[in-house]
Amino acid sequence: MANLDTLSARQVAAGIAAGDFSATEVARAALDAISARDGQTQAFLQVSEELALSAAAATDAARAAGQALAPLAGVPVAFKDNMNLLGTRTTCASRMLEPYESAYTATCVQRMLDAGVTPLGKLNMDEFAFGSTTDSSAFHPTNNPWDVARVPGGSSGGSAAAVAAGEVTIALGSDTGGSIRQPASLCGVVGMKPTYGAVSRYGVVAFGSSLDQVGPMGRRVEDVALAMNALTAGGHDRFDSTSQNCDQDYLAHLDDSIEGRRVGVIPALLQAEGLTPEVRAAMRQAADGLAAAGAVIVEVDLPNMANSIAAYYVLAPCEAFSNLARFDGVRYGYQEPGCATLAEQSSLSRAHGFGAEAKRRQMLGAYLLSSGIYERYYLAAQKVRTLITADYQRAFGQVDVILMPASPTVAWEHGAISDPAALYLADVFTISNNIAGNCGISVPVCLGADSGLPIGAQLQGPAFADAQLLTFARALERSCGMEGSVAPAFAGKGGELR
């Protein structure tokens, strides 16, 4: 019949409903694809075979009983390993949480399960989501399916790689400063960071609570829209006070025309240092594609965006420091053996449980929040946050969405960038969106003329205009012809539906 990696989420669910194949056959094909491909990508930290087969069996039983199937019935999905799922460990790719068994299921995961998905397991990430390479995972790196010598991006690198290699149809990631959009761009898949508050964070290990947002990744905008339906179904989650009711049908306007609608571009941004010519060319191609679909391209400015890195790398470590204080060597995860005092146990557990970047962020946060320092940095960063948010409000008075890269370069080789500050600077295009709480999405545009590696274009939209953002993303996808692409070295390897 077909290889699972050629099917959209809708086609998988429809095929099951029509009896072309069973959910169990789909689950076995997904497990087969994972065993054929994951040795190369190393996207997974745990494969939840039993959970997958029992969810698939429940889907098949529901169909046999004549019940209407859920919208994502039988669709293979996996989750970033900072999301709790009963029956799996939630490690955040850290020694600190290596033995930690999920005590309950996160709302975002539960809502995907309620939509009928088959859960295949947990995906690699940068330790506690600090990073943009996935190389800081305490367990192993993940490889970019387009070139396994290269990083998949991060911190949701396992999610992007699993989707790009066709191991799953949809993956969830989290995005505090770009961790969905940047790996999506580097792996040639669609990755959406919904508006802050659109998706519940309950049960997702916190990094920067005023910035964190969960979102879907897939090989098609339609798959991402379907996942948004699932993630927002039921509206506000009473377990996350910041969650809003964003329950709507994100498919309803997906194919609407963008004729006469306005797309902002920021010419000065394309002169940014470090932006490669092929990424610049891809942005021109994206703008031309949107213009050919009838959009009006308008120049806008976000004058304070240049300060977003400085503001983020104050705010995010401060929030991380306070969130990660709970890993004290007593309540969760790793506990240093043989300590004489509680203080010793706590400090040695932290010293040995956390990796270098997790320590760097927490020490930075501790320093920045200390008396006398706080006023100079944290307070100033909050003021910059207000200015950036105001910039966006002005810009979104003129345009519906803003187009820019998600990453200044294509994927780089493992270890090629070792200076943490150089990695931080590469977050220049994604961070301001989290600072303002807006929505953003990366859509694959082309393979770079020089590198042959995927390049995504990012669209950013105002808060709670997620459905409109998806309409523009779909128009961009239609104009680019990368829809549904699986990294060539992996396409068709295992995963045949018989």
Ligand code: GLN
């Ligand atoms: N690269 C950014 C950082 O290291 C973003 C991470 C994220 O979004 N989780 O903080």
